[in-house]
Amino acid sequence: MDISNLKRALFQELGDDVVSDDSALLNSHDGDWSEAPRHAPELLLQPRCPAQVATALAILNRLCQPVVIQGGLTGLAGGATPQQGEVAMSLSRLNRIEAFDALGGTVTVQAGVTLEQVQEHVEGQGWIFPLDLGARGSCQLGGNAATNAGGNRVLRYGTMRERVLGLEVVLPDGTLLPMLGSVRKDTTGIDLKHLFIGAEGTIGVITRLVLALAPKPKATQTALCACSSFEASARLLVLLKRALPGLSAFELMWEGFVAAAVEMLGMPWPFATRSSVYVLIEVHGQDDVTDRTILETSLAEALEADLVDDVIVAQSIADASRLWTYREAVGELLGRLKPFAAFDLGVPLPQMESLVATLRETLGRTYPGMRHLFFGHLGDGNLHVLSGPCASDEQRQRIERTVYEATAKADGRISAEHGIGVLKLDSLSLSRSAPELELMRRIKNVVDPHAILNRGRVLE
Numbered sequence: 001m002d003i004s005n006l007k008r009a010l011f012q013e014l015g016d017d018v019v020s021d022d023s024a025l026l027n028s029h030d031g032d033w034s035e036a037p038r039h040a041p042e043l044l045l046q047p048r049c050p051a052q053v054a055t056a057l058a059i060l061n062r063l064c065q066p067v068v069i070q071g072g073l074t075g076l077a078g079g080a081t082p083q084q085g086e087v088a089m090s091l092s093r094l095n096r097i098e099a100f101d102a103l104g105g106t107v108t109v110q111a112g113v114t115l116e117q118v119q120e121h122v123e124g125q126g127w128i129f130p131l132d133l134g135a136r137g138s139c140q141l142g143g144n145a146a147t148n149a150g151g152n153r154v155l156r157y158g159t160m161r162e163r164v165l166g167l168e169v170v171l172p173d174g175t176l177l178p179m180l181g182s183v184r185k186d187t188t189g190i191d192l193k194h195l196f197i198g199a200e201g202t203i204g205v206i207t208r209l210v211l212a213l214a215p216k217p218k219a220t221q222t223a224l225c226a227c228s229s230f231e232a233s234a235r236l237l238v239l240l241k242r243a244l245p246g247l248s249a250f251e252l253m254w255e256g257f258v259a260a261a262v263e264m265l266g267m268p269w270p271f272a273t274r275s276s277v278y279v280l281i282e283v284h285g286q287d288d289v290t291d292r293t294i295l296e297t298s299l300a301e302a303l304e305a306d307l308v309d310d311v312i313v314a315q316s317i318a319d320a321s322r323l324w325t326y327r328e329a330v331g332e333l334l335g336r337l338k339p340f341a342a343f344d345l346g347v348p349l350p351q352m353e354s355l356v357a358t359l360r361e362t363l364g365r366t367y368p369g370m371r372h373l374f375f376g377h378l379g380d381g382n383l384h385v386l387s388g389p390c391a392s393d394e395q396r397q398r399i400e401r402t403v404y405e406a407t408a409k410a411d412g413r414i415s416a417e418h419g420i421g422v423l424k425l426d427s428l429s430l431s432r433s434a435p436e437l438e439l440m441r442r443i444k445n446v447v448d449p450h451a452i453l454n455r456g457r458v459l460e
């Protein structure tokens with residue numbers, strides 16, 4: 001593609017407010033949080049409205065120019081990282097919260113609004129947007145929908161897919177597809193919005209979303225438990241699910257993860273003695289006294305039954321946020337263990353303990369100089385593994401192969417929330433059947449025949 005033709009067409013239609021070839025700006029858009037090889041894009045497009053997204057895509061499609069879609073660039077699969085010769089389109093300027101419906105409990109936002117912005121906006125008005133993850137300050141709602149993000153509270157509130165009531169999408173040829181309904185029940189043919197949720201920007205650019213809120217809980221309880229074994233923690237989960245329907249987080253951290261947070265980040269050890277796993281518990285409820293009594297009674301029962309070795313129940317908001325810092329240490333650990341291999345596996349609960357044992361033994365023996373940390377959203381069967389620092393790209397790829405093959409043997413999925421991007425492309429067939437992959441390819445070919453949008457992500 002002759003880049004000067006492309007530049008001319010884009011500058012002519014959209015102007016230098018939207019199109020930039022400034023090298024400092026291009027360099028700041030050269031990749032996401034993953035270890036995928038970085039490239040500065042040829043040009044950066046920063047549309048201010050959905051109509052400009054449509055105009056830009058129509059031009060790119062006409063000229064068969066590949067474009068990578070960028071949200072907050074916090075992705076861990078390399079999906080938003082430009083490849084050689086690509087133009088990048090950032091949604092950051094579509095950053096308006098457009099409407100808030102206090103009766104229906106919905107909010108309409110542009111795709112570039114950050115997760116934290118929407119959380120803060122609705123919280124003062126008696127509602128919460130319950131999706132939550134460590135990258136909340138930078139990740140965007142368009143990116144969250146494109147990756148079907150999960151995070152800390154899926155157990156109670158579901159993934160992004162369950163929170164999206166309506167979407168507006170621009171197709172690769174520039175067609176604007178309005179699907180901005182806000183009703184929860186809709187049986188009017190194929191629910192097309194679901195094709196775009198989790199598709200990682202391969203068939204359309206999300207420009208606006210209608211999101212379902214949840215009533216703001218009147219009380220939140222937080223506790224950190226030390227458990228003697230994985231099995232004890234899994235039994236604790238069942239006990240708490242039965243006692244506390246408001247259980248909103250059950251975050252497991254194996255001892256090595258907490259040890260890394262303590263050593264590398266200088267945090268204090270949370271308990272006087274060590275245990276094999278730690279669980280961060282959060283309960284969203286309606287009555288502080290009742291919820292606390294049920295939680296404390298349940299934890300006393302768990303102590304009695306030897307499911308729990310020790311427990312700290314937060315007595316204040318400051319206490320609760322101190323307990324969360326252990327789990328949220330992952331952001332800093334990612335930085336310390338660079339270059340890393342990061343995994344977000346979906347694993348059936350009965351297989352999780354043996355998968356962790358296998359991986360810990362294999363990775364520890366083969367790569368003794370590296371850290372291999374295990375943690376996850378146990379309530380959702382979502383296991384995270386973080387290995388680093390890797391000595392080379394080849395070593396990272398070998399580790400990925402080992403982890404994905406072991407996961408497939410355990411009947412698991414190679415991605416539970418970060419997506420496939422470019423990093424898991426070669427392993428997708430371990431999780432999806434040949435007919436499923438073929439149907440995905442056919443859909444991609446129909447919607448994006450020139451393969452301009454996020455080419456080489458998810459599918460070859």
Ligand SMILES: Cc1cc2nc3c(=O)[nH]c(=O)nc-3n(C[C@H](O)[C@H](O)[C@H](O)COP(=O)(O)OP(=O)(O)OC[C@H]3O[C@@H](n4cnc5c(N)ncnc54)[C@H](O)[C@@H]3O)c2cc1C
Nearest residue numbers: 071072073074075079134140142143149150151201206417
């Ligand atoms: C510290 C840390 C903690 C994290 N914790 C979690 C977690 O608990 N759960 C979880 O699910 N993820 C987690 N992530 C991963 C990441 O934050 C999520 O995947 C997030 O949803 C990505 O949003 P983003 O706006 O940054 O997207 P980007 O990284 O910019 O893009 C991700 C993908 O979506 C596509 N995309 C972005 N915007 C659009 C759009 N508007 N239309 C179409 N396609 C688009 C991109 O092309 C790319 O393929 C974490 C990341 C970090 C760094």
